[in-house]
Amino acid sequence: MKNNHKFKLDIWGIITLTILGLYILFLVLPLGTVLYQAVINKETGAITLDYFTKFFGKKYYSDTLINSFQVSFWTTILAIAIGTPLAYFFTMFKIKGKKFLQILIILASMSAPFIGAYSWILLLGRNGVITNFFKGVGIAIPNIYGFAGILLVLVCQLFPLIFLYIQGALKNVDNSLVEASQNMGCGGIKLFLRVIIPLVMPTMLAGGLLVFMRALSDFGTPMLIGEGFRTFPVLIFNEFMSEVSGDDGFASAIAIVSIVVTAIIFLVQKYASNHFSFTMNAMHTIEEKPLKGMKNFLVHLYSYLVIGVAILPQCYVIYTSFKNTKGLLFTEGHSLMSYEAAFKRMGNTIVNTFKIPGIALIIIIFLAVLIAYLVVRRRNKLTSTVDVMSMIPYIIPGSVVGIAFGITFRNKFFSIGGLALMVIALVIRRLPYTIRSSVAILQQIPMSIEEASISLGASKLKTFFKITMPMMASGIISGAILSWVTLISELSTAIILYTTKTKTLTIAIYTEVLRGNYGIAAALSTVLTVATVISLLIFMKISKGKDITI
Amino acid sequence: MSVNIKIKGAVKKYGQNTVISNLSVDIKKGELFTLLGPSGCGKTTLLRMIAGFNSIEGGDFYFGDTRINEMDPGKRNIGMVFQNYAIFPHLSVKENVAFGLKNRKVPKEQIEADTEKFLKIVQIDSYKDRMPERLSGGQQQRVALARALVIKPDVLLMDEPLSNLDAKLRVEMRTVIKDIQNEVGITTVYVTHDQEEAMAISDRIAVMKDGVIQHIGTPKDLYQRPSNLFVSTFIGRTNIMQGKLSISNGKIVLNITPNYVVELDTVSQEHQKDQNVQISIRPEEFVIHHGQDGLDAIVDSSVFLGLNTHYFVHLEETGEKVEIIQESSIDSIIAPKTKIKLTVKREKINIFNEDGSYNLMVGVNDEK
Amino acid sequence: MSVNIKIKGAVKKYGQNTVISNLSVDIKKGELFTLLGPSGCGKTTLLRMIAGFNSIEGGDFYFGDTRINEMDPGKRNIGMVFQNYAIFPHLSVKENVAFGLKNRKVPKEQIEADTEKFLKIVQIDSYKDRMPERLSGGQQQRVALARALVIKPDVLLMDEPLSNLDAKLRVEMRTVIKDIQNEVGITTVYVTHDQEEAMAISDRIAVMKDGVIQHIGTPKDLYQRPSNLFVSTFIGRTNIMQGKLSISNGKIVLNITPNYVVELDTVSQEHQKDQNVQISIRPEEFVIHHGQDGLDAIVDSSVFLGLNTHYFVHLEETGEKVEIIQESSIDSIIAPKTKIKLTVKREKINIFNEDGSYNLMVGVNDEK
Amino acid sequence: SSPAKPAESTPSGDAAATGKLVVYSPNSEGLMNSVIPLFEETYGVEVEVIQAGTGELIKRIQSEKDDPYADIMFGGAHSQYISNPDLWESYVSPADATLPEAYQNKSGFTTSYVLDGSVLIVNKDLIGDIKIESYEDLLNPALKGKIAMGDPATSSSAFAQLTNILLAMGGYESEEAWDYVGKLIEQLDGKVASGSSAVYKSVADGEMIVGLSYEDPCAQLVRDGANVELVYPTEGAVYLPATSGIIKGAKNMDNAKKFIDFILTPEVQDIFGTTLTNRPALAEAQTADYMTPIAEITTIDEDREWVNSNKDALATKYTDLFASLQK
């Protein structure tokens, strides 16, 4: 990747240094305080590489790396294969209930605790509702456990990310390119493969990267349904959180391995997307057209089917929230008893659920677009460093971030308050969604528009906020939506940092699960889902008329 | 295999806004048909309707006998040069040009050869491996041109395909277009804002205004006997003056100014009656001389345009400002303030009824 | 407050590719200076260097006495019309035009008034609340034009600002540009591919080729006494013929064909020696007649272009093809195959040395 | 971002005066409900409860070492306290002496309040006529791949099962015992439950036939009417204490001590015994009649000291054995 800009101490230079400083303070420092243990012998305090030898020396451990790669690779491929056509259909064609479906897709990407994998077990486990249904009609379907199950759950959860990203990118494709292609006899699938895919390639790579890393770093799913299919995030989590014989040093070593892997994958992705660097000036955006006949049917079938499957676990949770419960069990009959209990316990969690992520989101959008600008338009060693650093929190288990923050900022020296600490932790963990989508979109915006603004006397900052940012809107928004839903459903960092004053719905759901109140947890999950839908609707209302994803 | 294009009562609305209200036109097989009209009159819109990219709010479009209103754009076998080029930014110059051929199952060597040939024709073969964003504006436009020509479609739609080329190249390219079009007999609809180009390249021209066709005819018809005042002012330059037509003793007399009259024998029978008229006199239809007869005028300024010199003069009698073109003669531009005499070439001038909606002369040839 | 622009030894490379190698030019305060040249010769590149958007690989750029090589583009007080318009797609027409004013702390009412005024001037006031994507190509271009003009900058850079407008509008707009430019005295660098436009609007013109300036001068200088063969072929049309210059008895004699000679008295002193030359005779520098003298030629074809008619003829003696322009006379185009006689207006023609690199005539005025 | 109000991160002195207590706990609904409201009522103390998994809470306490947020850790296995001795404030409740000797606070900071035994949980629908009464019965080939067990290296209940099995089958270092463990691992067929709760849930949900779990949640499932039954292995079940401790540097030290005293009072111990499915630590406390009387269960006693000091070695040995038996 060639640098295009020498470091200069102008306004952007200052911003670069500021952001770099923030990352050193809030990423390097805390993670350093935890991860240095990877090279320290606990007993002697000497520097050692024993942990790394242990990891790579024992197949039992090192195999997890291969397993993780397999899962991530196939998840990425499938998420792209499913999400891209869907985004394409949603952009090109009139689809019944599009707005509603879009919200469902976004919901599918939420992975509140207990919802995702556990619902799948109830549906597709050995004794799952669906499994039994098929057994009843004499068909044996494969169960959810192991590699295939992990894949199913992750793909259902992560294809929305590709969908949103690509949909954002398609907003920046000029209609005349589609027309030119159709005009030359290249329509339908050929158009999709030969024109659309290459045009959204930078975004697809960015989305693919996020999916890959998310799959690589996800431990909840493989833990619940892996059943012996071991991936390395589970290993890190277990070593850190073990109730028996964990080893922070070993966990740190694995975490460092994962950071290195992240950095390598990231650089490969950057290199690859360089091959697709071209700019587009979308004066006319693609207009959706109605379809007819078989094509129409197939497009609808595909869309409904994919979304239907992806949203199944959520639906199941909603269904169970109305079931009667007794202690740990769901019993016959339906009522609102779970809701009654849930509302009694909700307290201020609903407010926190929006307040904390809300503050975080504002900061995220602000930082993400600045970083995106630096990375694309002011590429130099410093900004590239910021770029790489921004991806690290994405792959480190959230609880590690939480612990690191606790150690570093909860002492006499820093004493950063609960709310602030949560917000900061959430920001650095969920930034990458918005950064990557913003970077991808910005790479495709021609410079001449910004030049026009500067030639009209607008300052660099003003040009950025008045011209560049609005043009990036579709990308920023698709990233921000993902940041938003993942902020709302964030758990692993928050669980280390929360207090009653900063307890969110997601944490409440998790604690209810811990306490064994599955009914209440389901009810709270439903409340969370509804609240999310409402937030998205408000979002759509506010940004109406502007050219954005939804 | 080229086709004729028949459009009957086409209507196009953007939302509430009717851009084309009821447009009919027949474009013959293999002809080069040009749309001329002011910016925003609906040229691109009409092209896009033919290509199948715009919804059609009314009317019927035929290629030969086939109604194409509902036909898929990809099935129409059309080549199009877009006003904004619409080059694929992710493909190199060569790949852009080869794109259409690849969709036609042309053998590989043929693709290679054709692409190469057209890159040469539009003179960008030395840039063939470049990505489009690293080309100049004119080079990009030539890629778009080559891309549309190379597939030798039944119908070519060209939306200002040469607007960003220099004069020399433009002349070369229009010859290329004309040659290929003739060779294969492609029915071509051409949009240009360059009248000279339109004149040089077109078999027939349609002049449009606000989505309505004003005059269809050969370049010569349009220039010499425009069907209405708008066409006369839009095609070429002209001086419009208010005059009076009167018939006395079987003679048709035109008052160009109250005191200056010419006798005409080119007014069509049906319009021979006393009336106020608008007169269109093209700058070259004036003759400057220093004799006795004619309108008194004073030179205000002049512009040297190479071959010709334009004079801006005003008439002493009415104060009207008039533009005149004379062939330049080296070192002898008439100085401002000079008094001159003007006569008109009366067989060339055109007169229109009072509101300018039709031409009173014989020989108006409108195939609308 | 307008400035003069001085460029000394400018060098521009895109990667390995040198596009401009060593270009120097002085643009005077308040003048309208036009860059003319073939597509891809580096016009846009040079404009962008002046604006500060391209890196400068060598040389010095001055506004007045200030070296601006390193100056921030935003500080140069430049207005620019981009070749691809670069309209802000997310702002309405009016907001696009007002954008520059808003950056200048102009009072609100003033912004309103100015914006309104310029929207009217470029005739898009009725579209002021539209988003640009719903405009036609020419309307978009006018937005770009208004946006650059309204801020009345020190320096205006215009890259083919009228390429998508119809002829009538183009003439109106160039008057607008010229008026505003004169009124405020803005130093303007103008790129156009339309020679007539260049001739009409420019104080001076620079003809470029492959990044090198070939001739700087007034329109008339360039047309009548081009400094080299390229300029003569690039500006206006011309017929190039190989000839021989010989001095005999103090007389300068030019062989246009082996058998047809003319006597010249316009060859400059220093070039008066026997040599092979290239002769440039513009189409209008031929005279068609049916007399005795002159070259024998046969008409191959003709194109009617309104005011004039072009004839393509070939010389009987050499077979060379020649283009000729005569004023059209109604219903009297000379038919193909007709035999005609041609003479040349010998005080107008130009002759160049054998490789065409310089003009042999007196009166060449190159301010390069 | 504005600095948060100090009250949020550092409960100030006057908060303690008005009676505040911050409790970290992984405990289930029943335990929490039986203690917290009663404590609040009795002492007029406002209790803030932060719940998460034991591992998470221990990490949290570690990370807040310099400025502790919580005062009490309520729950978690005795051994987890022992492995992090620097986190706890020494406090031996006067009532501690009333407990059976084996469960007394010998470390100075571990107050045991209930006991949990290792049990097998069996799904009655799926079991058919397969007999399960002992660990030995788990080796029935019909159960291959149908047994739920966690990873002893990470799950405390699975580790308790491991040491229980070793003790029951011949001793922690006996070859015979490890031989059995090896066979059991092969019976697991590579399947590892993600944690303690996954074991009993998978049996209750009908995903697995039998699980190696602990008494409290299993008994609760039975009580709530799930179609499962408890099996106390005939080889002997180990009972281990669940523990509570005061966090070092606690800001509400007095209230914390009150809390420790409180959970050992006979009243509370009775409540544990009569309303929950735990066995109270206090031998005299009542037990509910839905619990199998302790007398009917073969119990064996863990050498907790030895196990604690050999925890890592045992876990590693298991892991290595597990790894070596995978294809």
Ligand SMILES: Nc1ncnc2c1ncn2[C@@H]1O[C@H](COP(=O)(O)OP(=O)(O)OP(=O)(O)O)[C@@H](O)[C@H]1O
């Ligand atoms: N970004 C770029 N990278 C590499 N080469 C470029 C780039 N931009 C332009 N060029 C090349 O530099 C040369 C000059 O380009 P420029 O855009 O200045 O031409 P121009 O004179 O404006 O032409 P036109 O009239 O076609 O717009 C061209 O040959 C072009 O291919």
Ligand SMILES: Nc1ncnc2c1ncn2[C@@H]1O[C@H](COP(=O)(O)OP(=O)(O)OP(=O)(O)O)[C@@H](O)[C@H]1O
């Ligand atoms: N997408 C659109 N929505 C609404 N109005 C439009 C849209 N596209 C074009 N128009 C309007 O329709 C009219 C005709 O536009 P069209 O693009 O056909 O003009 P044109 O003749 O090609 O002009 P030009 O020579 O400037 O390119 C214009 O007034 C334009 O503003």
Ligand SMILES: [Mg+2]
């Ligand atoms: Mg148009």
Ligand SMILES: [Mg+2]
């Ligand atoms: Mg250019």
